[in-house]
Amino acid sequence: MKKNYGQIYTLPLTLWLTVFFTIPILIIVAISFFKKGLYGGVEFKLSLDAYKALFNPLFLKTLTSTLFISVITTIFTIIFAIPSAYYIARSKKKDFWIFLIIIPFWTNFLIRIYAWIAILGNNGLVNNILIKLGVIENYVQFLYNQWSVITVLTYVSLPFAILPLYSTIEKFDFSLLEAARDLGASKPQSIYKVLLPNIKSGITTAILFTFIPTFGNYAVPQIIGGKDSVMVGTIIARELTVMRNWPLASSISVALTIMTTIGVLLFSNFNKSKTEELRELKRGIK
Amino acid sequence: MIGGELIIDNVSKDFDSVRVLRNANLKIKPGEFFSLLGPSGCGKTTLLRIIAGFEYPTEGAVYLDGKNIINKSPNNRHVNTVFQNYALFPHLSVFENVAFSMRLKKESNEKIRKKVTEYLALVKLEEHVKKMPSQLSGGQKQRVAIARALINEPSVLLLDEPLSALDAKLRQQLLIELDAIHDEIGITFIYVTHDQQEALSVSDRIAVMDRAEVLQVGTPFEIYENPANLFIANFIGETNNIKGTVKNVDDDIITIETDSFGDFKIFKDKEVSIGDTVKVTIRPEKIRISRERPTDTDLPINVLTGRIDELIYSGFQTKYYVTLDVNGVTFKVFKQHIKYFMDDTPFSWKENVLIWWYAKDSFLIEVK
Numbered sequence: 001m002k003k004n005y006g007q008i009y010t011l012p013l014t015l016w017l018t019v020f021f022t023i024p025i026l027i028i029v030a031i032s033f034f035k036k037g038l039y040g041g042v043e044f045k046l047s048l049d050a051y052k053a054l055f056n057p058l059f060l061k062t063l064t065s066t067l068f069i070s071v072i073t074t075i076f077t078i079i080f081a082i083p084s085a086y087y088i089a090r091s092k093k094k095d096f097w098i099f100l101i102i103i104p105f106w107t108n109f110l111i112r113i114y115a116w117i118a119i120l121g122n123n124g125l126v127n128n129i130l131i132k133l134g135v136i137e138n139y140v141q142f143l144y145n146q147w148s149v150i151t152v153l154t155y156v157s158l159p160f161a162i163l164p165l166y167s168t169i170e171k172f173d174f175s176l177l178e179a180a181r182d183l184g185a186s187k188p189q190s191i192y193k194v195l196l197p198n199i200k201s202g203i204t205t206a207i208l209f210t211f212i213p214t215f216g217n218y219a220v221p222q223i224i225g226g227k228d229s230v231m232v233g234t235i236i237a238r239e240l241t242v243m244r245n246w247p248l249a250s251s252i253s254v255a256l257t258i259m260t261t262i263g264v265l266l267f268s269n270f271n272k273s274k275t276e277e278l279r280e281l282k283r284g285i286k
Numbered sequence: 287m288i289g290g291e292l293i294i295d296n297v298s299k300d301f302d303s304v305r306v307l308r309n310a311n312l313k314i315k316p317g318e319f320f321s322l323l324g325p326s327g328c329g330k331t332t333l334l335r336i337i338a339g340f341e342y343p344t345e346g347a348v349y350l351d352g353k354n355i356i357n358k359s360p361n362n363r364h365v366n367t368v369f370q371n372y373a374l375f376p377h378l379s380v381f382e383n384v385a386f387s388m389r390l391k392k393e394s395n396e397k398i399r400k401k402v403t404e405y406l407a408l409v410k411l412e413e414h415v416k417k418m419p420s421q422l423s424g425g426q427k428q429r430v431a432i433a434r435a436l437i438n439e440p441s442v443l444l445l446d447e448p449l450s451a452l453d454a455k456l457r458q459q460l461l462i463e464l465d466a467i468h469d470e471i472g473i474t475f476i477y478v479t480h481d482q483q484e485a486l487s488v489s490d491r492i493a494v495m496d497r498a499e500v501l502q503v504g505t506p507f508e509i510y511e512n513p514a515n516l517f518i519a520n521f522i523g524e525t526n527n528i529k530g531t532v533k534n535v536d537d538d539i540i541t542i543e544t545d546s547f548g549d550f551k552i553f554k555d556k557e558v559s560i561g562d563t564v565k566v567t568i569r570p571e572k573i574r575i576s577r578e579r580p581t582d583t584d585l586p587i588n589v590l591t592g593r594i595d596e597l598i599y600s601g602f603q604t605k606y607y608v609t610l611d612v613n614g615v616t617f618k619v620f621k622q623h624i625k626y627f628m629d630d631t632p633f634s635w636k637e638n639v640l641i642w643w644y645a646k647d648s649f650l651i652e653v654k
Binding site for chain 1: 338339340359360361366367369371373374375376377386387390391434435438
């Protein structure tokens, strides 16, 4: 008889995920249904107050703006990531470029965000250069608004989009582009009609890897953002640490998790349906 | 459809200062089935890619029906390519692959359906319209690639080793079909291959290339029977090379002295004078093998004695490697089995035999 060793092999991972992932999530879900304690913490009385608070117009506005920032960031990231990944995949110095993409990870995430203050700040690099060149007379306020948040979030997401795109494009048969050109396609047409449909799986991964972390991001809007760029992540942190409203912080987290999960499921189903169709077709023929 | 006339005018191409194509000059007639034949790295694919527009020549020009096309992008040239690895679009069905160029031109659905069906019928793939490329066999993929290239009605079709990934039997069959398609639609075909059998069997003319240069252009008959140099003689088919010195020149017969096995006679097809060092080649299938001296001919012949060193039976023919008695020189002799077991007992390994050939069947290839 054949034993199922698979479960034994995955036991360490299962344990790890149970202790450090599943249980904490259950704790968060539990807290969200309790009453808020006076000085933080919870009173162990069941209550839906935290969920009622979600329908506060101010929170809904933050949610919309978070969605807006995440969508725009994802679009920018993908637009920048596809050409970069394409270039790296066709380059003779692939390792060198991949190395450059990975280097930023050697520096702490927060420090990299603070570095943007040095670049975009009122006394920062960009302002100084523009003033020296005489393009502007006085400094321009680049930071602490929605667009500075989008810029930095795009910067943060780029490696996570470039790497999966690179690994897909690297497997792409570039002679297909020549075939398309040969058959009368212009350069943009060959990209649009042949390259993009064939690297769809990479684009899907890149979108998920960009959108999900951005949607829940906390540090970037906190450091770079202003009043118009408060994100859901910022509110969770504030409710937890400043307002000491643990149930509310938890209910927002739960809502965020549910929304992201539904989004991912819808998105990947939409992409899968076509692959499934093809598989069905193959089965039918065999 | 009318085929295009293609003129390759002194085309050269450098890659990183390495010359991969040197002063290629070719004139390909409208409707011709023209092959570029040579070993890998000889520049044949580069030349094809220059014609297709994927490479820009370092020097020279390419004229299609009188117009220089080197500055046109690939999508604006009236040529189409059948790629070596098929290059079918994996995300599109057979139908959409073939319809690709028509969709770009925004033709009506009705027109597309009609024409795609017509071209899929031409390559005998009507039943597979709905399949994806991954569901097709290699031969079927190549048929789709051919239909996809032809539907654009190019005046020249470029084929880049289209059959090299297929097995021998399928290759033969597709080659015959390709020839039939060429006859049917009548456009110019330029066929790149390293396989001399393929080139010989379908081409109207062949350009033999080696080390970035075009060495000889001619009909398959000319290339095989009268190769311009030793490389071509050895590359196209198999051959026996003999080196010697001219000893005597008659009206139409030259006597050549060799170091290894004495004198032999050849037909005079080039001017030589006594004392010239020459190389002579004789094709293995033109050498006869027998036990007795032939008596039924009064044409000049050469007869040598030797021993069968190696014997390779391959059905329709046997290859004998006969080593001469005098000086260890080995001759390749191919014998077709017209009536193998009926005329005489088969030759056996290590048997002493006579080999002989008509003086007119061997020819001078290099004179110094």
